[in-house]
Amino acid sequence: MTLKNRLWIALGLFLLPILFQAAHYTGLPQPRPTPQMPEYASFRAPEAPTPSAELVPAEVNHSGARILLDLNHQNTYQIADVELFTRALAARGATVEYYFITDLDTRPLAERLKYADAFVLFSPYMIFEASEVTALRDFVAQGGRLLVFADAYRGVQGYSGEFPDTVSANLLLAPYGLSFTGNYVYNLAENDGNFRNVKLNDFAENALTSGLKQVVFYGARSVNITGGEALIRGDANLRSSLNDQGGGLAVAGVDASGNVAAIGSYTFMTPPFDQAADNARLIQNLAEFALSGQRLPALANFPFVFTRPVSLVTAGNAKLTAETLTAVAGLQTTCAESTCR
């Protein structure tokens, strides 16, 4: 064998394991995209929306008005949570009272409503008694204002999930074509820093929405309206947590008479949320709404005369004519229909 052949054999045997190993371990690498890092420095926390509506100075034009706030139905709010609202009422000359039955004050709701201009209800859990429901219906029928607030942050967490603050409120609201859904609304596209902080721009023409361009609700429930008017609606991206469906969900509405309002949030009243968008103006509007009812006084509204047995006394030379007897009969009828004895 020539030297040249020997060299070829040696070279072949030298390369053989290298080629074998290369073939055994090497495949065709697949092209891979170059990994890209997010531009972290470009991400910013969103700014809070600034107010656009003008705040109207409160005028003391409701002196003597009384607003009754419910605290008797395991309401899940603190007095401080709604202090901006009660302050707005007081600034207009109204007296704010709380309905809370204790050993020292056992007056029933019907008694307390006699002097009230509005009854305001925040997140009740205890069901209203039949006498209370009747008293409130009479109150509204006579032009008293009823404001009912629910709030998605005020649900009570249980082992099997949330107990929403809607059941008791909905029983009261049912005759007026209003009800809350036990959900929260959210908006992934247009929000104030978080999907559940929803910006609302769609307002119906109403004193309650006067001057508003945008409000922000922080944890709101939607309001179903079958017999009234939606006051504040979300856009197409506002969705319900219950089914992720949306499109025109309302978060506030009034009944057909305009005396009953259902508002699906009140966290917006609590600082610092009152400073976002036109929330402060909405608080003012709500206070004005509570004080602007046209209450028609009935005999039962008079505090002392018709709460006890009544004796009819004639003074002077009054004659028992047919007209006088008709007037007295009318008084008796009214008294019998109301809660006076």
Place this chain on the structure above:
Amino acid sequence: MNEKQPLFTWENARAILLWAVLPLVAGLLIAAALLPQPQIGIIRLSTQIDPVSASDLLKQLDYVRQHPEIRGVVLVLDSPGGTVADTEAVYMEMLKVRQQTPIVASINLMAASGAYYLSVGSDYIFCKPTSDVGNIGVIGYTPPAPSLVDGIVSTGPYKLFGFERDQYVRQIEAVKQGFASAVKLGRGAALKAEMSEVLSGKLWPGMEAVRLGLADALGTESDAIEKAAQLAGVRNPKVVEIYPLAIYDAPVSSPFYGVSPDGVTLTTPAKAGLYLLYIPPATLAAEK
């Protein structure tokens, strides 16, 4: 007259040794030196992402960078996520490693929140048909409103509380944007779901995650190993667990989750802060 030569002579043996055996042995030695058996490294995350587990992951990724014979990595995930900064640290390191070494994620039971954040830092994502995948988003505990605390002196209104409460909530949105960007960049054209759907925070079963483009395919750990080898352009790799090679320190226990007064470990973190974490809702309600 020709004399027949014997088959074995010392001269022939010397020639075979010189021209055959010697080149073959040299070839074998050089082949072993030049072309060692490629390795696919396995890195596992089976707990929440916290400073301890993140440190372990970073050490393992560093080991991969220091050892070129590891040609691909399979990141096996079974985690509900964890702290934001730790997740981001591992994710960013993964992107560096990926510049030289492909990483394939293999999701077992769950890759939720921060664990999914790590998944999108890989080249390819496998999951099981019913793996829990997604939960993209951030959770945080709102700090208390600033107030004066009797007996504590501080030099600024937020020295004691750290954050303005409202700003803290907004900051979550900025963290979410980072997560969303990582998902978009990581999944690229493979992502079929709308971002609004992606950012809803849902957990999807693996088969749905594949349909939405949040994962690439259903498959096992061995499928992930094959894919890593394929991406790296290697065959017949040796599979090695990176943890025992890279971690020398004894694990340090960390109280990541809170403990109830009666000694039961909770599913919510012990410390307030921002988390890329999935908390089972049933247990959350029970602990509230």
